[in-house]
Amino acid sequence: MSYSYTDLALQPQTQAVQFSPSAEMHFTSLRVCHDRATALFVIGTPEAPEFYRAEDILDGLMHGAADMELPLPPALPTPAAFDDLDKREQLILVTAALGAHMESLVQLAGSKPALMLVMDKANALGFTVAKASDAQRLGDRVRADTTAAIRSRLLEERVSNNIEDATAKLANTVLNAPFMQIVPGGAAMLERLERMRPDTRSLATRMKWPFKDMEIGDVVRIPAVLAKRAQTAVHVYGARMGKRFATSNERGTGVLTVTRLRDKAPT
Numbered sequence: 681m682s683y684s685y686t687d688l689a690l691q692p693q694t695q696a697v698q699f700s701p702s703a704e705m706h707f708t709s710l711r712v713c714h715d716r717a718t719a720l721f722v723i724g725t726p727e728a729p730e731f732y733r734a735e736d737i738l739d740g741l742m743h744g745a746a747d748m749e750l751p752l753p754p755a756l757p758t759p760a761a762f763d764d765l766d767k768r769e770q771l772i773l774v775t776a777a778l779g780a781h782m783e784s785l786v787q788l789a790g791s792k793p794a795l796m797l798v799m800d801k802a803n804a805l806g807f808t809v810a811k812a813s814d815a816q817r818l819g820d821r822v823r824a825d826t827t828a829a830i831r832s833r834l835l836e837e838r839v840s841n842n843i844e845d846a847t848a849k850l851a852n853t854v855l856n857a858p859f860m861q862i863v864p865g866g867a868a869m870l871e872r873l874e875r876m877r878p879d880t881r882s883l884a885t886r887m888k889w890p891f892k893d894m895e896i897g898d899v900v901r902i903p904a905v906l907a908k909r910a911q912t913a914v915h916v917y918g919a920r921m922g923k924r925f926a927t928s929n930e931r932g933t934g935v936l937t938v939t940r941l942r943d944k945a946p947t
Contacts, residue, residue, distance in 0.1 A: 683723055683730070683752050685745040688737065695816040697737060699723055699778065708779035709812035715759035716806045719818055722777035723752070729774045730755040731762075738815065738822045761805035769798045776809045891917050891925065894940040904934030914938050 689698040689707055698707035701724070712734055713720040719734035736753045740746075762770060772789050776799075780788075789795035802808065890900050891914050902910040911927050918925045924941035 685740050685748075685750050685752060687723070688741060688746060690738075690741040694813050695738075695819040696812040697721055697734075697741065697815050701725065710779055710815075711777050711812050712810045712814040712818065713777050714808045714810060715761060718756075719814075720756070720759075722774055724774075724778075726771050726774045726778065729770075729777070731758060732756060734815070734818050735822050738819050739826070742819065742822060742826075759807055761802065761807035764805050765798075765802060765807075769801065772798050773802055773807070773809060779812065889913050889917070891923075891938065891940075892921075894925075894938075896940050896942050898940045900938050902936040902938065904936070907934055907936035910936050910938070 683701075687700060689700075690696075691698055691709065694709075696709040699710050699721075700707045710721050710723070713722055713731075715731075721732050721734050721737050722729045723732055724730045732752060732755055740750065740753070762773070765773065772785065772795065775788060776785050785795055786792050789798060799809065889910065894900065907929060914925050914927060917923070922943065924943055926939045926941055928937050928939075929935070930937065
């Protein structure tokens with residue numbers, strides 16, 4: 681079955697992720713699971729579970745994916761530790777992950793000691809079912825990562841703008857000077873101008889271009905300081921992946937506009 685963020689909700693106080701497989705059913709708080717170092721949410725039914733990276737689900741809920749009725753990200757492969765359990769043990773674990781009360785789990789397992797045996801076996805294999813409230817700690821991490829990404833982007837934009845402003849000032853002073861006219865200190869200005877040019881090799885290793893996430897009709901603007909490298913990158917990516925893009929430079933600013941085009945029909 682295909683699920684979307686509209687099947688989920690974020691509990692405001694505890695940040696627990698809640699799930700309801702249909703409009704007729706109440707929401708239950710999903711327990712955070714761990715496949716060794718990876719935090720997971722199990723979504724679906726006990727007979728047909730799907731595994732999702734917990735941080736991806738939290739990030740979508742925090743950024744309005746439910747309001748936009750977006751589909752969930754691609755499900756992860758079934759954890760190997762989960763596959764090592766028998767069908768009855770899998771059924772108990774998924775029922776627990778989907779938020780069932782302890783009484784229901786004991787009844788399903790036959791007794792509390794039997795339930796503990798299943799949980800201990802899963803733990804030994806590397807698959808654990810934790811608390812729904814553990815989502816709060818994961819949510820804090822997602823928020824911190826989002827904040828850091830925003831700050832990094834703003835810093836890059838500020839540095840880019842400063843370089844452009846300083847480059848323009850030096851260019852106006854030296855490069856645009858009238859022919860045959862002496863520019864005092866011009867050699868030092870030219871040397872400084874050269875030092876301020878971005879290291880394209882460094883930019884190539886640090887830049888994460890957005891082109892792979894663009895849908896048909898999407899547009900992204902690239903600052904002028906990165907325009908040439910971005911233009912090369914997008915056309916290389918498009919040729920490699922069979923996707924079409926159009927690029928254009930804004931007159932006066934040098935800003936590069938990249939537009940995702942409809943792919944050519946196969947011949």
